[in-house]
Amino acid sequence: MALSRRQMLCGLGGCMAVGGAAALLGGEANAAEKAPAGRFQQVNGDFGWKPHKLDPAECALVAYDGYWHKGYACGYGVFYGIIGVMGEKYGAPYNQFPFAMLEANKGGISDWGTICGALYGAAAAYALFWGRDERTPMVNELYRWYEKTSLPIFNPGEAAKGVKGNLHQNASGSVLCHISVSKWCYASQTEATSKARNERCGRLTADVCRKAVEILNAKIEQGKDFKGVFAKQDSVKACGECHQTKGNEANWAKGVMDCTPCHDGRSALMNKFKDHP
Numbered sequence: 001m002a003l004s005r006r007q008m009l010c011g012l013g014g015c016m017a018v019g020g021a022a023a024l025l026g027g028e029a030n031a032a033e034k035a036p037a038g039r040f041q042q043v044n045g046d047f048g049w050k051p052h053k054l055d056p057a058e059c060a061l062v063a064y065d066g067y068w069h070k071g072y073a074c075g076y077g078v079f080y081g082i083i084g085v086m087g088e089k090y091g092a093p094y095n096q097f098p099f100a101m102l103e104a105n106k107g108g109i110s111d112w113g114t115i116c117g118a119l120y121g122a123a124a125a126y127a128l129f130w131g132r133d134e135r136t137p138m139v140n141e142l143y144r145w146y147e148k149t150s151l152p153i154f155n156p157g158e159a160a161k162g163v164k165g166n167l168h169q170n171a172s173g174s175v176l177c178h179i180s181v182s183k184w185c186y187a188s189q190t191e192a193t194s195k196a197r198n199e200r201c202g203r204l205t206a207d208v209c210r211k212a213v214e215i216l217n218a219k220i221e222q223g224k225d226f227k228g229v230f231a232k233q234d235s236v237k238a239c240g241e242c243h244q245t246k247g248n249e250a251n252w253a254k255g256v257m258d259c260t261p262c263h264d265g266r267s268a269l270m271n272k273f274k275d276h277p
């Protein structure tokens, strides 16, 4: 209703007139007054929200609950664990976000096993506050941490919603849901469709949210000086010299994921497949 009203007002004789009319429209008026003049112009500007520091441990717990609340939705859990918690503490605009949108991240985007949804949830949250140049170092830090860290670390104890007790931990080596989940399942001999695997991803959602909030807090403190501690992966450095360098005859490879889970020079994964029964 408000939107069509605004569009109509903007459609007739331009938005100049809206300012005057807006005063009469009460609550909706603000939005109408700030309605952008043209295509791609964002109300309040791009990356226009103000970030707030949060408690990583508190957010991790919320992320774990969010994962179960929306049905194994890792991306929803992480995003709500950051932006939802900001909304609980600071109200609008954070609490106005249509959080259910993040449910599409589940299972590496609608169960396709592409990017780990938890990781995308964090990158999307950062993008409410920071543009590309400032955000990419934050994403790099989180994603490199994820490749290298033995997960899950979080253990909800008696509050576990899937299975209780310790779970197998391993480093995925990859930001991809498929590799992360499949490797863990193979290493622990756990079925991918089991409650234990759901629990693993729920705990990992908490871990990613905690780390993402630590990075958010550091970014707020350090501003443009923010620097992660994880260096560019050896493989990306070495392979990139040819495959990602402008002017090189072999400059073909997109992306900065660790190359080795898929191409390690000995094609370990492919050889495993070759010997498959």
Ligand code: HEC
Pocket: 235, 238, 239, 240, 241, 242, 243, 249, 250, 259, 263, 264, 265
């Ligand atoms: C010194 C430059 C250089 C470096 C460093 C390099 N490559 Fe290559 N790579 C090439 C060139 C040139 C080709 C094309 C070879 C051909 O067409 O026969 C190639 C081909 C490939 C191919 C496709 C053909 C194949 O053999 O499977 C893959 C995959 C590949 N490289 C991955 C990598 C990875 C992963 C790394 C790092 C571990 C790496 N490359 C490091 C130059 C390089």
Ligand code: HEC
Pocket: 176, 235, 236, 239, 240, 243, 252, 253, 254, 255, 256, 257, 258, 259, 260, 261, 262, 263
């Ligand atoms: C998630 C697995 C994965 C990761 C990580 C990955 N690649 Fe690949 N890459 C592939 C697959 C699969 C292909 C397509 C191979 C094919 O169909 O021949 C490919 C294709 C390529 C090709 C084109 C040559 C060809 O055989 O088609 C190059 C070069 C390459 N990758 C280099 C890299 C480099 C360098 C990195 C790290 C920066 C990297 N890749 C990371 C899976 C991966």
